[in-house]
Amino acid sequence: MNYPNNIKKVKTANKVITYGNRGMGLESLINESCEYYNEVDRALIYKKPTPIGISEASYNSKGRVIKNGYFKAPSTLDYNGIYKNKYIEFEAKETSNKTSFPLSNFHEHQIKYIPRVLAHGGICFIIMKINNIIYLIKGSDFISFINNNERKSIPYDWIVKNGFVIKEGYNPALNYLDVVDEVYFEGE
Amino acid sequence: MNYPNNIKKVKTANKVITYGNRGMGLESLINESCEYYNEVDRALIYKKPTPIGISEASYNSKGRVIKNGYFKAPSTLDYNGIYKNKYIEFEAKETSNKTSFPLSNFHEHQIKYIPRVLAHGGICFIIMKINNIIYLIKGSDFISFINNNERKSIPYDWIVKNGFVIKEGYNPALNYLDVVDEVYFEGE
Numbered sequence: 001m002n003y004p005n006n007i008k009k010v011k012t013a014n015k016v017i018t019y020g021n022r023g024m025g026l027e028s029l030i031n032e033s034c035e036y037y038n039e040v041d042r043a044l045i046y047k048k049p050t051p052i053g054i055s056e057a058s059y060n061s062k063g064r065v066i067k068n069g070y071f072k073a074p075s076t077l078d079y080n081g082i083y084k085n086k087y088i089e090f091e092a093k094e095t096s097n098k099t100s101f102p103l104s105n106f107h108e109h110q111i112k113y114i115p116r117v118l119a120h121g122g123i124c125f126i127i128m129k130i131n132n133i134i135y136l137i138k139g140s141d142f143i144s145f146i147n148n149n150e151r152k153s154i155p156y157d158w159i160v161k162n163g164f165v166i167k168e169g170y171n172p173a174l175n176y177l178d179v180v181d182e183v184y185f186e187g188e
Numbered sequence: 189m190n191y192p193n194n195i196k197k198v199k200t201a202n203k204v205i206t207y208g209n210r211g212m213g214l215e216s217l218i219n220e221s222c223e224y225y226n227e228v229d230r231a232l233i234y235k236k237p238t239p240i241g242i243s244e245a246s247y248n249s250k251g252r253v254i255k256n257g258y259f260k261a262p263s264t265l266d267y268n269g270i271y272k273n274k275y276i277e278f279e280a281k282e283t284s285n286k287t288s289f290p291l292s293n294f295h296e297h298q299i300k301y302i303p304r305v306l307a308h309g310g311i312c313f314i315i316m317k318i319n320n321i322i323y324l325i326k327g328s329d330f331i332s333f334i335n336n337n338e339r340k341s342i343p344y345d346w347i348v349k350n351g352f353v354i355k356e357g358y359n360p361a362l363n364y365l366d367v368v369d370e371v372y373f374e375g376e
Contacts, residue, residue, distance in 0.1 A: 044308055046264060049237040052254065066240065066257035070250060076234060080268065082277075085309030087270040120232055121273030 024173065026094045026129045030079065033172035043177060045081030045088060050074065075109035077117075077124070083177065084185060087122040094129035100153035101130055103146070111146060114139045123184050127166065127176060130156060135163030136179045212361065214282045214317045218267065221360035231365060233269030233276060238262065263297035265305075265312070271365065272373060275310040282317035288341035289318055291334070299334060302327045311372050315354065315364060318344060323351030324367045 024032075030047075037043040056068035077091040093105045103111075117124040117139065124139035141162045145154060164183055166176045212220075218235075225231040244256035265279040281293045291299075305312040305327065312327035329350045333342055354367045 041304065041307075044264075044304060044310075049239040051237040052240060052257070062258060064259060066254050069240075069254035069257050071252060076232075082275040082305065082308045082310045085275075087273075087275040089270075116229065116232060117270065119229075120270045122232075122270045 026092050026127065026134065027078075029134075029168065029174040030092050030127065030176070033174045033176060034079065034081075036172040037177060043081060043083040043088070045079055045083065047079050048074070048076070073107050073109070075107065076113055077110060083123070083180065086184075087117075087120075088124075088180070089117050089122055090125045090127060092127045092129075097153070098131055098156065100155050101128055101159060102153045104152065111143075115143050118143075123180065125180075125183075127174075128159065128163065130159060134166045134168070134174065135159055136166055136176060136183065137163050138183065214280050214315065214322065215266075217322075217356065217362040218280050218315065218364070221362045221364065222267065222269075224360040225365060231269060231271040231276070233267055233271065235267050236262070236264070261295050261297070263295065264301055265298060271311070271368065274372075275305075275308075276312075276368070277305050277310055278313045278315060280315045280317075285341070286319055286344065288339075288343045289316055289347060290341045292340065299331075303331050306331075311368065313368075313371075315362075316347065316351065318347060322354045322356070322362065323347055324354055324364060324371065325351050326371065 027047075034043075034045045034047065037045060051072040051074060052066070052069045053072055054066050054069045056066070057064055058067050059065065077089045079092070080087070080089040082088065091106070091110060093101075095101050095105065114124050126137045126139070126142055128135045128137055137159065145158065145162075164179050166174055166179050169175055215235075222231075222233045222235065225233060239260040239262060240254070240257045241260055242254050242257045244254070245252055246255050247253065265277045267280070268275070268277040270276065279294070279298060281289075283289050283293065302312050314325045314327070314330055316323050316325055325347065333346065333350075352367050352371055354362055354364045357363055
């Protein structure tokens with residue numbers, strides 16, 4: 001991974017602390033925000049560890065260690081948890097494209113999974129970064145775009161029209177739950 | 189892992205199919221049941237991949253591979269998902285002890301985490317196997333036992349009195365959602 005020079009990274013045993021948002025990847029912004037929400041007990045939302053396959057393992061003084069492992073393709077979304085009594089699950093994706101968001105960023109299994117979460121009563125959305133703006137796209141809108149279009153990417157116009165802007169800030173770095181409140185809990 | 193001789197195991201590229209429950213570990217029973225619930229669309233519940241740390245990685249034709257990885261201690265519970273519009277999270281543990289269930293089977297972080305899931309409105313419980321019987325223990329009962337006792341293990345008597353027996357069966361191998369219905373959705 002490459003980090004821009006204006007970000008100071010401190011590696012500790014188990015986690016990486018990053019100071020300042022500028023240039024931070026979308027996923028890091030969200031991870032930090034989840035940690036913040038967790039600390040202030042606003043929500044319990046975690047990034048699921050990437051599923052791995054182990055083809056070789058051994059044992060040392062600390063227990064089982066992986067000697068050969070590979071990453072599996074996820075069939076669900078990256079983040080899930082609980083917020084205001086509701087199940088919540090979402091995916092975070094960014095693109096350097098300017099005019100559209102390529103759907104190749106999503107695994108087919110993930111796309112099929114979204115309507116299922118909705119049918120079971122969960123809150124489900126995508127956090128998309130394009131043209132340096134971060135949008136929340138409702139899962140239902142995302143799926144209806146895919147069902148009604150033969151396109152391989154989502155035009156930027158559509159995102160601007162249907163998305164809800166999530167502003168970057170400080171603590172949390174990305175206050176996406178305020179937008180979730182607006183979109184899913186308004187009037188409660 | 190050791191499998192008894194009466195279990196036929198077939199290894200495929202990404203998953204292990206097991207025929208017959210006899211002698212199956214608790215976790216395998218639950219994993220199979222989750223898969224079954226998923227297929228018949230009764231619930232979306234997954235085992236969280238064990239979080240791993242990577243200290244060495246390399247790249248081959250398939251992408252990034254792990255050359256040195258270790259397992260981290262989980263701070264949440266093993267399984268989570270959505271069932272009947274509700275967030276659900278639980279842990280599965282078994283013991284060969286006969287008279288009590290050692291609390292050392294749980295990480296301290298996990299014990300602290302249970303009341304938080306409950307406070308956010310989730311369904312949270314432990315599936316415990318002891319003396320070859322599988323019990324669902326409500327998270328609230330489990331926590332109240334810990335708060336009101338100085339003990340390092342839960343006496344079997346207490347489990348029998350407070351637990352709800354989950355019977356083994358066929359498809360799903362462990363129909364724990366029927367017990368969840370009974371315990372959490374009765375009267376709905």
